[in-house]
Amino acid sequence: MSDFSKLKQKRMAKDTRSLANRRVEPDVQPTSNNPGGGGDKSMFPLPNSDLYSSLPSSLHVRASKEANGNGRGIHTSSYRKPGEVLFSIRPHVAALSNDHLEGYCSNCFGPGSGSLRRCTACKIVHYCDSACQSADWSLHKQECAAVQRWSSSNLGTIPGDAIRCLGRILWRRQKRERESIWAREIDAMESHRTSLSKDPNSRDSQVYTQLAHAIVRFIGLNSPQELAEYGVDSAADLVDLVSRFTTNTFTISTPTLTSLGACVSPLIALINHSCDPNAVVVFPRVSSKDQEPLMHVIALKPIEPNQEILTAYVDTTLPRDVRQKMLRETYHFTCRCQLCTPPPECPLDLREAMFCAKKCGGMCLVPTEANSLTRCTKCKSPVKDTDAVLDAIRVGQEALDKAEALQFSNPQKSIQLTTKLIPILTSAGLVPASHPLLALCRLNTSLLITHLPSMDPSTEEIRSPEIQDASPGVSQTLTPKEVQQALDDAIRAATRSGTGLSHLLVEGHPVRGIAFAELGKLLSVDEPAPADVEPGPPQPQPLGMHIKPPVYPPSGPQRLKLAYEMLVRARNELMIGFGGGKNEGGEVGRNVRQLVVDLEKELNVWKTGVRNVIQDQPRPVSGK
Ligand SMILES: C[S@@+](CC[C@H](N)C(=O)[O-])C[C@H]1O[C@@H](n2cnc3c(N)ncnc32)[C@H](O)[C@@H]1O
Incomplete structure (x- = not known):
């Protein structure tokens, strides 16, 4: 997926403090009804532990209220x-997903831009240069042999990022x-092994068992006793490690939120979840290459002293039931945040x-199957065509599942499905x-x-390098009008997405910032002269415009002006979601700032041009 396509979500240099400044609060004490956490209670670090020394002194670890007895949390x-x-840190371990092994450096996770060097032994991982290769060698040495062994006994396949990440931990x-x-920080991460379903056929038991078997094969063990060499005393301990991994892993992403792989940071994993979070974890890529990949925790909302830092583990644009299911399945808890348990007067x-x-x-x-009688909150009329609405939603969900599954293998089909379903759901009133x-x-x-x-x-600036490779020369058979049409379709789609996101996510959320940047860039590609208007599908209300222009997207200078406004808005939001100050809104924030400067110049040239034309006009002679 592209830098600008998969919208999906993390210091200050002074963050890294000496051990003397560490704050691990002593109130993570077992209590009678909460012996230490939601999972395996015995593993929580003792008061005054020497762990988490890189936590800045303005943050501290103590029992979490939000997590309802499920262990510790970070507070400011x-x-x-x-x-x-709030702070930034390099993960303990990280691994690229299989799709990105060729396009990104396996050490700093930077994009290769076609110049990566491949490991000549395994021919699987790539690096920017010999510095990155050397930095990764102490771990890749074993990984290299393991990947080759796995590949030869599994018909050339490559183990997934979870297995490679666990291999790196071992x-x-x-x-x-x-x-x-x-190692102790890894061991102190929350585990849910003891709360696993006793049913060996349950989903979580199967996931843990499969991962545990796969990791044993990957590192090449012949007997469970050999695990001791890795500080794992028994098969149960290995399942514990797998449980810690699945409960505490982060998705590592590009500065445009394209997911790249998996990583583990025990410190950042201390942050609990809320569907209405006050912070976010991003990878803005603003440090020197030898420090990357660096995770940043950024405040999204004002956070008062003693308040807990909370991030969202799941996509908060999803409805409550879907979020709750995901949280139960992967993290073994029921979320009781404001969004999940709204007061009755809540809109x-x-x-x-x-x-x-x-x-x-x-x-x-x-309406749902269980609650088919719903009423307008204003005029109190009941929803009439309940069956039609339910049908539209069911068909929409099926199309979404199918389109997601096909997005890489058959993108055209995926485009067709999504394009067809959007007007159906819109007409159903959603x-x-x-x-x-x-x-x-x-x-x-x-x-x-x-x-x-x-x-x-x-x-090409809108399409990231991997996209340019994925769809080369598509335009060759298209007429300029068709190309323009494709661009306008993308602008309308980006406007619809931006509108939906702006209703759900707080100002400055990185997903919003990236969506607005994407729309602004699309609008700034060119400013075509007004075209013959052909009647088309209903047009979205342009984001931030109070009056709907007759044709959207507009053409000429109106389009340029809209692009400029959208990019300014994007930049302001990116300065929150990817961090202000030295972060400058991350890599995308800097890029957008440059575009804003360029557009300002263009708009001025245009205004000067118009003024000159006006001044060149012969003035009407007075009295005539
Ligand atoms: C990444 S850990 C967070 C830190 C954890 N509380 C600890 O002490 O290590 C994720 C686990 O914390 C607990 N947790 C996180 N957010 C929660 C919430 N909002 N409500 C209840 N439990 C939560 C769950 O047990 C979850 O599996």
């Missing part, structure tokens, strides 16, 4: 403003003593809302932020941008 002792970098444990702080959740068919300006809860309409719009946008035909060199 001072006020934090949105966009403030090899590092083998090298560093199991009593090292590094309708836009993730599950539709417009009132009476067009009174109100909205209704989307609001832009509702599910599955927003998810379909986001996928549609990402696909249209990924497969945007190239019209001029500036379009």
